[in-house]
Amino acid sequence: MTSTTAQYSAITDWNGTNGLPRFDAVRDEDFAGAFETAVAAHDAEIDAIADNAEAPSFANTIVALEVAGDALSRVSALFWNKTGAHTNPDIQALERNIAPKMSRHYSKIGMNEALFKRIDTLWEKRDELALTGEELRVLERHWKGFVRAGAKLAKDHQERLAAINEELAGLGAKFGQNVLADEKSWKLLLTEEDELTGIPDFLRDSMAGAAREHGDDGKFAVTLSRSIIEPFLTFSERRDLREQAFKAWVARGENGGETDNRETVKRTLELRDEKAKLLGYTNFAAYKLDNTMAKTPDAVNTLLMQVWEKAVERAGEEEAELATVISDEGKNHDVMPWDWRHYAEKLRAKKFSFSEAELKPYLQLEKIIEACFDVAQRLFGIRAVEMKNVTAYHPDVRTFEIRNEKGDIVAMFLGDFFARPSKRSGAWMSAFQSQHKLPLKNGTVGELPIIYNVCNFAKPSQGKPALLSLDDARTLFHEFGHALHGMLSNVTYPSVSGTSVSRDFVELPSQLYEHWLTVPEILEKYALHYETGAPMPKALLDKVLAAQTFNAGFNTVEFTSSALVDMAFHTRGAVDDPMAVQTEVLESLNMPKSIVMRHATPHFQHVFSGDGYSAGYYSYMWSEVLDADAFAAFEETGDAFNTDMARKLKDNIYSVGGSVDAEETYKTFRGKMPSPEAMLKKRGLVSGQA
Template identity: 80%
Template sequence: MSSNLLVNPALVDWNGHHGLPRFDQVKDEDFAPGFDAALGIHEAEIEAIASNPEEPTFTNTVVALETAGDELSRVSSLFWGKAGAHTNENIQALEREIAPKMSRHYSKIGMNAALFSRIDTLWEKRKELGLTLEEERVLERHWKGFVKAGAKLAKAEQERLADINEKLAGLGAKFGQNVLGDEKSWSLKLSGEAELDGLPVFLRDAMASAARERGETDGYMVTLSRSIIEPFLTFSTRRDLREQAFKAWAARGQNGGETDNLGIVRETLSLRAEKAKLLGYENFAAYKLDNTMAKTADAVNSLLRKVWDKARSKALEEEASLGGLIAEEGKNHEVMPWDWRHYAEKLRQRTFDFSETELKPYLQLEKIIEACFDVAERLFGIKVVEVKGVAAYHPDVRVFEVRDRDGSLKALFLGDYFARSSKRSGAWMNSLQSQHKLPLKNGATGELPIIYNVCNFAKPAEGKPALLSLDDARTLFHEFGHALHGMLSDVTYPSVSGTGVSRDFVELPSQLYEHWLAVPEILEKYAVHHETGKPMPKALLDKVLAARTFNAGFATVEFTSSALVDMAFHTRGAVEDPMAVQKEVLDEIGMPASIVMRHATPHFQHVFSGDGYSAGYYSYMWSEVLDADAFSAFEETGNAFDPVMARKLKNNIYSVGGSIDPEETYKAFRGKLPDPQAMLKKKGLAMVEELSGSDA
């Protein structure tokens, strides 16, 4: 590697534990010169490929592109990892500068006429090249990528597209920073039993830790971290405080001033619409859906509306039940969004005779991590072992080795589990390094995947165990499912490695993995009381399993309304008043006043903090159709760890990345494409008569 061209070689020469970066040797001020040098190296590599006097071949063009930019990938993965999980003002300032600079760089590559000519030549004669299926997919990905980057546009249009992409990159960076800014700046300090009434010990401990982190020497702090705000809304008996906290949570990105996101949303939608038109698409949704399983906005909306009607009916039934509890208490207020979680928890206690507080002592973070690893070993034969004393990017981050059945090193995994003010909200998986088998210019062949999970669980008080909610436990399994997609990857080319699949397929491995949390033998082994070590009583376990579809109407309405608004934005084009469009969509579908979108427009980071899930938030549900059907394959064998199905799952889903068309790889695993009925049944939204005679 040409690390001598970089100010700090540690940015690219990763010589830590089994090739892990030496995070402790990289300083914030190293990134700006590091990016400049790495961009220059990549530019030179691209020019060498484009100006190669030899006839284009798959090796001298496509393979060369696949391995170019290694330094830039390394600097980028370190920087964006820190920007998301442990940021500060210096990193944020650089992020606003780097995002448009990177956009300019990749626009220039995408519009390199000589380079595209080589790719286009190979594309036109692809049937004569004797390519493997994976190589055909890689070539197709590069060719379509260049076309979508404007390679076929006239010069003036190319320049306008580059300008649009640069502006969008800057807007996306600012959007995410604004949401984090609102989350960091708001808190509600509580003291005295009257203000703490109803709050269980685990939540008080988390709120005390949050207060200490924010410089308070005493008291308890409600913050907008989901791991604190949601349980606070669930357990607090103080309706006035619930309303205050909820309104702050719902208003992120819409508070006026420097962190207000509405102007960013308006400009983003306008630029995306213009970009789609430049590239010959009817709208931005058509542009984004072009290379997905869904393919069209009509197909997406058809699924969403089918689910919406059932979810809304179910949610209204749930609301009526909550209203009954309010009336029983002698109160006469309507069910409002800050009431729902509180009364839903009371209803769950009454219906299933258990509460979140009763369940939580059995869901220790350490044990759920062990459960995650055990499921992976039972299904895929891998062993995950923690390595102590290896520095990561924050003291809370833990490092693990992932080894195959024969003991060989398969991957490195980093787990970053606790919320902090320097971390954006939510949970995600990402990679520092993706698996592939190509020879590199440093003499190595292939690379070991280095994958990390980021979560935002409440950090416990010193000496106490971290206790999770059932949703937290599902989140941990979900993100480790993504991690497995990266770690079990077994492809040749980096661009189709691991999660390099279509957006509406990428959630399948993660959502599917969640199912194993609820397998009785896993809960029986790992859901043990943090004080006594005794397993969860069978009576409680049975209640937990029976309650899996409780509150499904609420959860599905929260999600589906967000997905429908996302699709409306990106099929309409430029929007003058985003909040008016949001209201129009919600009014038209009959959004209950007691529920809000899971992600309202001003803090909808999936869609506006970059365009990863723009016109793509639906993909969680699309993948849910797949995952419900996929787990049914195990249920049909009578063994959640059936070795034949597990082998098919690994070979056709988790290891092939994007090297095979997702429809084909799913059919190779399951023998058919799924019907939405399995997903509706899993959610408790399907009617018995609708299921009779179906394949689900």
């Protein structure tokens, strides 16, 4: 075996524990060669399918496509994990090169005339093929995918589309790297006690750890990691420092120089509009929404505006209350964006007699992880067993076997919980390997899902527990809900496995799972004080539950403004000045000057670091309409862990992936499609909600 072959095998032959990759054998310098070899192998497989002399059949065309490119999938899974969760300059340089190359590779497949002819033949006679429901969905997915990739376009238009996709891939990689660079390069070092006025001990510890990580031992660093910047804005009594930190936070991607994303956004929007029109759509939003539950931009905007009107009204009431708090302190300044979190925390403490600092000692990361696993066991009959001696892609990453009631391993789960400079911000779920039941060329039949969650919680000082905010705890439950969607998948075909569902349905399993965090019996069991082990006092628990809709106007305005700007960009097409469009949209909405978009355009990674949520940021709210209604199904039984309802939830939401139409499977679970009322009530935006 040559050294090159050995290096390739280390990336593609996953012979670690329970089929995990051998992370310790993967070297950054081997990725370029591995991609080259894997792409060539995939090309050969595609040619063999396209040039097959036999008449097209579901088996020799669709099933063959489903299992083709296994090596490339493995190389890609390891590489894209590195780019998001543990990058470095070498990986970033390679990412800028690989992203357009991979786009070119898949464009070539999507425009393979002979291959599409075989798929099109099967699609035209689909009613004669005696396909199962899942097989018909898989055939439809391949056929539509090829059409959306330009298979029906004239040759010159195909070539232009391929060039557009290639350039967009490079722009997406550049956008994300620029945001990460701005986040890494900024810190506010504090050394004097008066600069730390109001900062609670847990945040001091996190800031001290961040300073040490930057080589500034003995100091305290405010960074742009959400797990530090948000609590700093909440607790710091130094308004000047809050303003300084806030302005750096919202300026990511908009600082001039090499990391400025404004021209990247402009070019991205221009190319997306051209792509949509090439494919016969009015605009990019119409293209993206064509295969979603929402279907049209009008449907999306109708929901968003219905929520916006209630949210901005509630935010106005909240701002008036904050102004009173400021006045009561003898100050006379307006409520500005760097003030909101600070005075909202004081107002919450006044209205509900508790503060985030009082709550946080009861929310240990370790216990909330246990709570996630316990809820999954009670609902779905699975349990997590930690594997202590398994090497993952970073020393902080923890590995778990997921076992069913019989003790069989049904999935592997990796948890990567702490912020670090090599990791992009935010939280996400992804898969190294998706569940399916097809036989592979290596002789195995089917594959276990290997799922991972990435979060950015502040890492505590040595020997101290990581303490979470309530929002952090919700994030943990949210991402584990996504993980369950991948781990509980029970389908035959990889292309409809797990989270391979429409964009505005994919957030349902994750957002729904958040509800179980605040089920009283879960908080009573796992919200334990990190020093005493005592459970959260019932009086505090009651206050936490009573305050769940506090600050609802602010939170909803932050989100909905971002979603409306996203939709405006992708219904207007190419624009001369994206920032002018952002300003125009916000002014037309009468955006409160005291609140900013949750994701301003130059750092809106959901939308511009790739196109995953482009014209799709609304989907969190669309799914929230579903998740509020779905949890109400449990509430109506009087039991948050109702066995029959949990079985229906698993069978119709968490395990079917994209093998069934989203609307159809939701109706099977709930009996009907929901209205927005339950969501508005959950958010506290309807009359009578606190």
